[in-house]
Amino acid sequence: MASMYKKYKRVVSPMGCRAFLSPWFERGGMNPADENDKPIFVGRFNIGAISLHLPMIYAKAKKESKDFYEVLDYYMELIRQLHKRTYDYLGEMKASINPLAFCEGGFLGGHLGIHDKIRPILKSSTASFGITALNELQELHNGKSLVEDGEFALEVMEYINKKIQAYKNEDGILYAIYGTPAENLCGLQVKQFRKKYGIVANVSDKPYVSNSFHCHVSEQIGPIEKQDLEGRFWDLFNGGKIQYVKYPIDYNTEAVETLINRAMDKGFYEGVNLSLSYCDDCGHQELNMDVCPKCGSKNLTKIERMNGYLAYSRVKGDSRLADHKMEEIKDRVSM
Numbered sequence: 001m002a003s004m005y006k007k008y009k010r011v012v013s014p015m016g017c018r019a020f021l022s023p024w025f026e027r028g029g030m031n032p033a034d035e036n037d038k039p040i041f042v043g044r045f046n047i048g049a050i051s052l053h054l055p056m057i058y059a060k061a062k063k064e065s066k067d068f069y070e071v072l073d074y075y076m077e078l079i080r081q082l083h084k085r086t087y088d089y090l091g092e093m094k095a096s097i098n099p100l101a102f103c104e105g106g107f108l109g110g111h112l113g114i115h116d117k118i119r120p121i122l123k124s125s126t127a128s129f130g131i132t133a134l135n136e137l138q139e140l141h142n143g144k145s146l147v148e149d150g151e152f153a154l155e156v157m158e159y160i161n162k163k164i165q166a167y168k169n170e171d172g173i174l175y176a177i178y179g180t181p182a183e184n185l186c187g188l189q190v191k192q193f194r195k196k197y198g199i200v201a202n203v204s205d206k207p208y209v210s211n212s213f214h215c216h217v218s219e220q221i222g223p224i225e226k227q228d229l230e231g232r233f234w235d236l237f238n239g240g241k242i243q244y245v246k247y248p249i250d251y252n253t254e255a256v257e258t259l260i261n262r263a264m265d266k267g268f269y270e271g272v273n274l275s276l277s278y279c280d281d282c283g284h285q286e287l288n289m290d291v292c293p294k295c296g297s298k299n300l301t302k303i304e305r306m307n308g309y310l311a312y313s314r315v316k317g318d319s320r321l322a323d324h325k326m327e328e329i330k331d332r333v334s335m
């Protein structure tokens, strides 16, 4: 995003919490027609993300004595075919299904007649391959976390990037790589893994897996270390990513500002995780508490980061978040 702004003065806005569109050039399409061609990000969209289950793929390869990359190829090809099917399915829709978008210029190229099919408008849309549980993949590989190692995770991501570049060239489709936030998926993936491969320490022994390329939430690391460790993966997730750190430092605005400036220098899309809790019985406020220290109430309302968003993790003591996500929130140290 930073390089697009520096070079073309064009802003790549996130869609939702962290999805970003790959560049689409005004004249050249997927690649610039010449050095004056400019990317366009407005009026475009993504048609969906399908996430790889990397620890599962790794365990399957091991169990069946196959090469990890051979099994990975199979699932990447599967996702590729699903995306193609989605383009074909959507492409048959008539512009009249959404006249504002497809006939009145709401979407890029959206000046079709009501009876036209929308296929031409889809060419600037992206389709994403999601990645989650990179930390657990590294753990499964050699028993080390992304903080202790990360080389294998990097190698896998470089492989996936090369493969998707080849898919893009072959299919003429803007595939993208997305660091999946995995709200429900982070719990589902563990259930799927356990069913086939049981409980493996630091892989499937918690009710959730890690979000995208993020370090495990329980790691005892400082914000600078976390920025650097996750920065290794930054350019390998251009279709969707966020870097954030938790600031258990009260409202030390100078410290927060320093870390944001550091993130900006690195070209990150940076999230600031400051939690806020307040007691619905006595009104006491604190950055983080599970029991009110003033009156002992558990009737609390809490705001915390839920993947990309700041959300109510609790309202009057109750939560609408999935159990596995609440477990993750409990384990948070550095996230």
Ligand SMILES: [Zn+2]
Pocket: 279, 280, 281, 282, 283, 284, 292, 293, 294, 295, 296, 297
């Ligand atoms: Zn209270």
